[in-house]
Amino acid sequence: MTRCRVIFDPIFAGHDHPGHPENSSRLSELSSWIPANIPRLDFDPAFPGDVERVHDPSYLSWLENRCAATATISWLDPDTYITRRSYDTALHAAGAAIAATEQSLKGEHCFAFVRPPGHHAEYNRAMGFCLINNVAVAAKKVLMQVDRVAIVDWDVHHGNGTQHTFYGTDRVLYCSVHQEHMFPYTGNADETGAGSGKGYTLNAPLPAGSDIADYYHVFSEIFVPAIERFSPDVLIVSAGQDILFDDLLGSMEIRPPDFELLTRMLVRAAGVPLALVLEGGYGPSHGAAIRHIFTALTSDGEVHGAGLPSERAQRMVRYLKAEHHLR
Numbered sequence: 345m346t347r348c349r350v351i352f353d354p355i356f357a358g359h360d361h362p363g364h365p366e367n368s369s370r371l372s373e374l375s376s377w378i379p380a381n382i383p384r385l386d387f388d389p390a391f392p393g394d395v396e397r398v399h400d401p402s403y404l405s406w407l408e409n410r411c412a413a414t415a416t417i418s419w420l421d422p423d424t425y426i427t428r429r430s431y432d433t434a435l436h437a438a439g440a441a442i443a444a445t446e447q448s449l450k451g452e453h454c455f456a457f458v459r460p461p462g463h464h465a466e467y468n469r470a471m472g473f474c475l476i477n478n479v480a481v482a483a484k485k486v487l488m489q490v491d492r493v494a495i496v497d498w499d500v501h502h503g504n505g506t507q508h509t510f511y512g513t514d515r516v517l518y519c520s521v522h523q524e525h526m527f528p529y530t531g532n533a534d535e536t537g538a539g540s541g542k543g544y545t546l547n548a549p550l551p552a553g554s555d556i557a558d559y560y561h562v563f564s565e566i567f568v569p570a571i572e573r574f575s576p577d578v579l580i581v582s583a584g585q586d587i588l589f590d591d592l593l594g595s596m597e598i599r600p601p602d603f604e605l606l607t608r609m610l611v612r613a614a615g616v617p618l619a620l621v622l623e624g625g626y627g628p629s630h631g632a633a634i635r636h637i638f639t640a641l642t643s644d645g646e647v648h649g650a651g652l653p654s655e656r657a658q659r660m661v662r663y664l665k666a667e668h669h670l671r
């Protein structure tokens with residue numbers, strides 16, 4: 345059984361706006377759901393050189409200055425706030441994602457509970473609660489040590505920033521399942537990569553109301569065979585639990601125990617320890633979902649089927665199978 349670590353740190357409360365869905369109580373409410381016997385992992389903030397592999401240096405200095413000039417709250421767009429401490433907090437989030445990824449290379453699963461989230465952050469722009477793209481920074485850094493990184497993004501929103509970072513490379517397999525016709529309105533199934541990256545971006549948009557039968561169908565028929573074919577050295581999960589049935593932002597029908605199944609499927613497919621990095625997740629049952637993810641990371645268990653997928657999910661899977669030449 346693979347050992348497991350967790351990154352959980354009060355530094356991430358430094359970026360906070362009570363009343364906004366992405367606020368510091370998201371993490372404080374999770375703390376009691378993380379099994380007490382999981383050892384913590386120490387981490388350092390990301391270096392400027394680490395984040396500059398993903399972001400425009402002039403964007404980063406602009407962001408740092410905007411935060412320094414902020415007394416209480418500033419808004420970068422109607423969704424995305426900063427505080428005086430947000431830049432430093434975001435560097436810690438990216439550093440935690442790096443540490444979790446490097447820990448997975450050392451043979452242990454690691455879940456990094458970071459804020460602010462990252463997968464919407466673009467090369468030169470904050471977006472959708474995200475300032476620095478934590479997972480992209482971690483993937484770029486670990487690519488200096490290994491050949492191939494797979495990223496699975498199960499957040500209810502499409503990870504536009506992550507997709508764009510790796511759209512032209514065959515060294516990163518980006519797999520996203522997300523709610524269709526929803527912010528950020530990218531991630532159509534025909535977005536599959538460009539140049540040598542053609543075929544290394546897999547998008548599975550699903551209709552609102554999709555449940556574990558639909559997600560299991562996408563995972564078992566598309567993501568698992570694609571990951572097995574790619575044979576990654578590292579697998580990073582953009583772990584957004586806003587696919588839960590009671591989420592404030594999403595409209596999916598995933599239940600907390602379903603995360604055990606999804607996590608087990610990725611553990612098996614990857615054949616390497618997982619690095620999980622928190623993205624979204626805003627509902628009352630988020631903590632219970634986290635508990636089930638740790639159950640999958642710390643015990644052996646069966647992967648069983650999950651019922652009949654919807655006609656829409658079946659159609660999407662048929663399309664993706666043909667598009668990506670999967671068995």
Ligand SMILES: [Zn+2]
Pocket residue numbers: 499500501584586623624625
């Ligand atoms: Zn999300």
